Amino acid sequence: MIDDVIHSNSDYLPCQICKDFRQQYGMQLNYCQAWNLKEKAKERIHGVPQCSYKLLPWLCTRLIETNPGTIVEYRCSDDGHFMQLFVALSVSIHGFQMGCWPIISIDSSHMSGPYKGALFSASSYDADNGMFPLAYDLFSSKNYEDWLWFLEKLKMVIGTKGLFIVYSEVFGSENHAHCYRHIKENFSSFLTKLNTKGRKVKENALQMLDSIAYARLDCDYEVAMDTLRTFNHDLAKWVKENNPQHWAISKFKKMRWDKMTSNLAESFNSWLRHEQHHNICVFFIEHMDKLGSLLVEHKNGLVKWNGCIGPKIEEKIALNIGKSENYITYLHLGSSMKESNGKAFLEVDLMERTCTCKAWQMFGIQCDHACVVIR
Structure with missing residues (x-):
């Protein structure tokens, strides 16, 4: 009686079977009877386990x-x-x-x-x-x-x-x-154990952890660590003890390809x-x-591609191109060019596919600095 439903919907729950039998056939089943009905139906459909x-x-x-x-x-x-x-x-x-x-x-x-x-x-x-x-x-x-x-x-x-x-x-x-989401959850649990008071305090600590995890340069990592250490020495100690070389971008020796979780x-x-x-x-x-x-x-999704890169990757590159609209480039040496974003000079080497911000070589996609040089 329920084989067709089970075949099309494996989430058909015993409690729903009880309800349907009561409404359609006027039969009152308990949970155990409904569960047995479902198991017998699965055996008829898929065979004896x-x-x-x-x-x-x-x-x-x-x-x-x-x-x-x-x-x-x-x-x-x-x-x-x-x-x-x-x-x-x-x-x-x-x-x-x-x-x-x-x-x-x-x-x-x-x-x-x-x-x-x-x-x-x-x-x-x-x-x-x-x-x-x-x-x-x-x-x-x-x-x-x-x-x-x-x-x-x-x-x-x-x-x-x-x-x-x-x-x-x-x-x-x-x-x-390591999956950074799980690292962040463990860090949040440790924060709770420290009895930190106030939602804002916890949010600030988590933002500092983000700065540590996503820093691409060693100098930026150290600045973020110093900020956290000033905020709470125990939190900084937790970071050092939980293997940042496996989840912090600047410390991981291999490429993460922009995949943090x-x-x-x-x-x-x-x-x-x-x-x-x-x-x-x-x-x-x-x-x-x-x-x-x-x-x-x-x-079938390939028909939506405009070229040799997919829509999701193309969207990321378009975003980087948009960021670089006001950047200024200067010819440096050979295939290398210097670029100014108004805050600092960064060097892009098109032949080596590198940028001193390290984003290109870490993520495999042209960073905003590389985009302005290519443009």
């Missing part, structure tokens, strides 16, 4: 045969119980290597199907800053060994294109950037929100279907 694990080895073999270049690894325990499943489709691997930003967002979430488990994911940004799913891993649990196994498989996928302890073991700590990983979890309720084989197949639809959507 226990049997889905038996199909996994065959599905993995067929996926590799029909998609050359796909990396799939399935592991089970000595007694035959499921342990791990790693999947990186060839289209994702090729797409990442050919057109994605060299940055990966990694996260984990819980599966809410019949046998629970954990979903590990790796996503990147496409050429227009859209989400590009790269790989995922399903585990029966979530621990240090699982993370290590996932990251080792992921390293096989991404090669040399350029998360604590375990991340450092596989990729090196210098490649690990792990919101991308949360987008991936939201993208597969309904699928996480299903058994493992259904998830396996539905992920492929959704990935195919996403890539078709991205391909």
Whole structure:
């Protein structure tokens, strides 16, 4: 009676089933009866969950045969119980290597199907800053060994294109950037523990932390730190103790490409929100279907591009061009030019694609100073 509804809407809740049965059929169901009805309907639609694990080895073999270049690894325990499943489709691997930003967002979430488990994911940004799913891993649990196994498989996928302890073991700590949003939340919690009084005081402290995190030059970082130290010595101490080399732009030795948070990983979890309720084989197949639809959507979106850069990136460059309207440029040496924004002189080298403000080399997009020189 409810199979069609469950098939089209996996969020059909037992309480809503109770309400609909009362209105449509005059039947009074309790919550447990409605929940059992939903589970039986899901079995009729997707099959018995226990049997889905038996199909996994065959599905993995067929996926590799029909998609050359796909990396799939399935592991089970000595007694035959499921342990791990790693999947990186060839289209994702090729797409990442050919057109994605060299940055990966990694996260984990819980599966809410019949046998629970954990979903590990790796996503990147496409050429227009859209989400590009790269790989995922399903585990029966979530621990240090699982993370290590996932990251080792992921390293096989991404090669040399350029998360604590375990991340450092596989990729090196210098490649690990922390999510600034989580840093800021932890800083805010520490502020509360210090019993700082007044909303304005807390806002000022958070603004100072922003100045520290987003400072591109070492001198600006030190000025921001001195300001915070004057404001509250304990807060400055907290910053130093919480590894700013992993989240402050000026201290991170690699390029962050203007990506300060792990919101991308949360987008991936939201993208597969309904699928996480299903058994493992259904998830396996539905992920492929959704990935195919996403890539078709991205391909159709190319018609909106005016050139070789996407609308979102073009908008950022247009913003930088607008900022630079009143700047003055001076010829310096060779391909290098000096530019004045009214406050300081900055040097732009078009051949090396650098600016002394460091924004061009840090973010990979021409800064406002570079834009005025190019113009």
